[in-house]
Amino acid sequence: MRYPAQHKQATRERIVRAAARRFRTRGADGAGIAALMRDLHLTHGGFYRHFPNKDALFDEALQLGFVEISDYLEAAAKDAAPGEALKAIIDAYLGPKHCDNPGTGCPLAAHTAEVARRPRLSRTAFERVLRSQVKRLAKHVPGRTEEERQLKTAVLFSGMAGTLSLARTITDDQLRQRVLDDARSFFVKAVTA
Amino acid sequence: MRYPAQHKQATRERIVRAAARRFRTRGADGAGIAALMRDLHLTHGGFYRHFPNKDALFDEALQLGFVEISDYLEAAAKDAAPGEALKAIIDAYLGPKHCDNPGTGCPLAAHTAEVARRPRLSRTAFERVLRSQVKRLAKHVPGRTEEERQLKTAVLFSGMAGTLSLARTITDDQLRQRVLDDARSFFVKAVTA
DNA sequence: TGTACATCAGTGAACGCGCGTTCACTGATGTAC
DNA sequence: TGTACATCAGTGAACGCGCGTTCACTGATGTAC
Numbered sequence: 001m002r003y004p005a006q007h008k009q010a011t012r013e014r015i016v017r018a019a020a021r022r023f024r025t026r027g028a029d030g031a032g033i034a035a036l037m038r039d040l041h042l043t044h045g046g047f048y049r050h051f052p053n054k055d056a057l058f059d060e061a062l063q064l065g066f067v068e069i070s071d072y073l074e075a076a077a078k079d080a081a082p083g084e085a086l087k088a089i090i091d092a093y094l095g096p097k098h099c100d101n102p103g104t105g106c107p108l109a110a111h112t113a114e115v116a117r118r119p120r121l122s123r124t125a126f127e128r129v130l131r132s133q134v135k136r137l138a139k140h141v142p143g144r145t146e147e148e149r150q151l152k153t154a155v156l157f158s159g160m161a162g163t164l165s166l167a168r169t170i171t172d173d174q175l176r177q178r179v180l181d182d183a184r185s186f187f188v189k190a191v192t193a
Numbered sequence: 194m195r196y197p198a199q200h201k202q203a204t205r206e207r208i209v210r211a212a213a214r215r216f217r218t219r220g221a222d223g224a225g226i227a228a229l230m231r232d233l234h235l236t237h238g239g240f241y242r243h244f245p246n247k248d249a250l251f252d253e254a255l256q257l258g259f260v261e262i263s264d265y266l267e268a269a270a271k272d273a274a275p276g277e278a279l280k281a282i283i284d285a286y287l288g289p290k291h292c293d294n295p296g297t298g299c300p301l302a303a304h305t306a307e308v309a310r311r312p313r314l315s316r317t318a319f320e321r322v323l324r325s326q327v328k329r330l331a332k333h334v335p336g337r338t339e340e341e342r343q344l345k346t347a348v349l350f351s352g353m354a355g356t357l358s359l360a361r362t363i364t365d366d367q368l369r370q371r372v373l374d375d376a377r378s379f380f381v382k383a384v385t386a
Numbered sequence: 387t388g389t390a391c392a393t394c395a396g397t398g399a400a401c402g403c404g405c406g407t408t409c410a411c412t413g414a415t416g417t418a419c
Numbered sequence: 420t421g422t423a424c425a426t427c428a429g430t431g432a433a434c435g436c437g438c439g440t441t442c443a444c445t446g447a448t449g450t451a452c
Contacts, residue, residue, distance in 0.1 A: 003395055003448085011395080027310055029222050032438060045441085046396040054439065102309070108359065113306050116295070116361035117220055123362050151375045155356050159379070162355020163348055166301065168309035169316050182344045186352070190383030196415085196428055204428080225405060238408085239429040247406065 012050045014040055020061035020068070024110040025103040028058050059125050065107035066133045072098075077140060086140045087188055093160050094184045096177070099167050108161035109168075130154075141191060156191050163187075205243045207233055213254035213261070217303040218296040221251050252318050258300035259326045265291075270333060279333045280381055286353050287377045289370070292360050301354035302361075323347075334384060349384050356380075 018039055022031040033054060034044040051057045073089045080088030092098065098105050108130070115126045134153045141156065143149035163183045170176040211232055215224040226247060227237040244250045266282045273281035285291065291298050301323070308319045327346045334349065336342035356376045363369040 008395065025310070027222075027307060029220075030310065033440085034438080042395095043397050044439085045398060048440070049395055108355070110306060112355065112358040112362060113303060114220060116358055117218070117223065120364055123364050126362055127364065151371060152379070154359065154372055155376045155379045158356040158359035159352035159376070160355070162301070162305065162353070162358065163351040165305040165309055165355065166347065166351035169305060169319055171313055171316050171320065178344060179347055183348045183352070186345070186348045186383050189386045190379050193382045193386050201428065226407085227405080235428095236430050237406085238431065241407070242428055 008050075011040075011042070015047070015050055015057065016060045016064055019057050020064040021103040023058060023061050024065060024105060024107060028111065028114055033057075055122065059122075059129075062107050062111065062126065063129045065105075065110070066129050068104060069098075069106040070133045070136055073137065086142075086191065089137070089140055090156075090160070090187050090191070091184055093157070094164060094167075094180050094187070096180070099164060099176070099180060102168060106157070106161055106164070108158055109165045112158065112161065152191065156187060159190075160187055201243075204233075204235070208240070208243055208250065209253045209257055212250050213257040214296040216251060216254050217258060217298060217300060221304065221307055226250075248315065252315075252322075255300050255304065255319065256322045258303075259322050261297060262291075262299040263326045263329055266330065279335075279384065282330070282333055283349075283353070283380050283384070284377055286350070287357060287360075287373050287380070289373070292357060292369070292373060295361060299350070299354055299357070301351055302357045305351065305354060345384065349380060352383075353380055 015036070018036055019031070022036055022039075025031070033047050037044045037047055047057075051060075073092055076088045076092035077085040093106070102110055111126075115123060118126075134150050134157070137157070138146065138149040138153040141149045141153045143152050160183065163179070167176050167179050167183075170179060208229070211229055212224070215229055215232075218224070226240050230237045230240055240250075244253075266285055269281045269285035270278040286299070295303055304319075308316060311319075327343050327350070330350070331339065331342040331346040334342045334346045336345050353376065356372070356379075360369050360372050360376075363372060
């Protein structure tokens with residue numbers, strides 16, 4: 001059946017959105033095309049009308065994921081008192097809401113280790129989308145030059161992603177909370193010192 | 194054929210050692226039993242004389258991995274000038290040798306994200322081996338109480354693991370080095386401040 | 387305005403592949419007599 | 420001391436399974452006349 005004009009684009013976006021969530025929740029290897037399409041009440045065959053292969057979808061899902069978390073952090077910064085933007089961002093990043101929802105959370109926490117194992121080409125694609133978000137968030141991070149701010153931003157967020165990832169492995173709720181609380185002051189100190 | 198008395202134990206240890214390396218290099222999902230055994234000039238069938246399943250091997254490989262990196266860091270601490278032990282540990286953890294050799298490096302950097310996706314039982318096993326190494330390294334970390342030192346140790350190493358993982362995705366050698374250098378002073382400041 | 391045809395997003399069977407796991411078997415050596 | 424048997428680490432074919440990907444097909448709607 002032939003579909004209305006914007007139908008294809010809309011389906012494509014639904015696929016990317018669902019993939020961004022599934023990949024982060026289950027890992028890129030752990031999330032299959034068939035299950036993804038089934039969630040959208042579609043069949044796996046149709047996937048290839050939208051993407052050449054799974055890797056291409058991963059790249060787009062990654063990009064969406066980075067934009068989502070940056071938006072979330074920017075919103076937290078906007079609500080903060082003057083001069084408290086960076087602290088608000090760190091609190092939001094290491095907050096229970098982010099920790100409990102990896103599916104809509106930072107791709108660094110979800111995908112850095114698996115991307116590190118991928119061939120060069122995948123890694124440069126990762127770098128590209130990461131860099132655009134680093135640039136966006138660097139304005140909140142202190143530093144004499146733009147390069148210094150961007151480097152510090154990369155270290156800060158990759159560091160927080162590591163701790164967030166660890167927190168997600170912890171089964172005891174109280175201990176997880178304690179690790180996150182400790183991490184907040186740790187990273188605030190590191191970035192402002 | 195019947196083998197000498199300690200033969201079985203020796204083979205078992207060879208399997209764990211090879212697995213610890215392969216899992217960290219390729220990810221737990223990316224490293225198969227058959228290829229692992231082939232590397233040891235054995236066939237996949239024999240694997241099940243030593244382990245009930247792949248998960249059991251992963252748990253042991255994880256433990257070995259944690260011990261290996263802790264040994265490495267303790268050695269670095271021992272060579273350091275008095276009062277410089279923690280700085281030496283951080284420098285070693287974020288050094289090019291560790292970054293370039295994920296196969297013998299910290300399991301936190303390699304496996305945290307995938308463990309976070311596993312069922313509760315796997316996660317508690319992970320917690321157990323992690324905790325023993327955190328206890329071991331906590332003596333180098335400042336803090337008023339033992340609990341405080343251990344929490345800070347967990348945050349410090351998970352944070353460094355996140356940044357190390359990110360560094361491993363970076364294709365440009367110079368930029369990777371710059372990120373690691375920046376991270377060293379970042380984490381030293383955070384932990385001593 | 388009515389009709390014939392082209393389009394193309396989506397369908398679902400089928401493909402090859404690698405995986406974890408099982409199992410009947412092998413055969414050199416330890417043990418019982 | 421010599422012989423028959425038990426042991427069991429390791430072998431390799433076979434299993435079911437889920438995966439990414441391909442492809443001939445469908446059929447409602449847009450377009451050409």
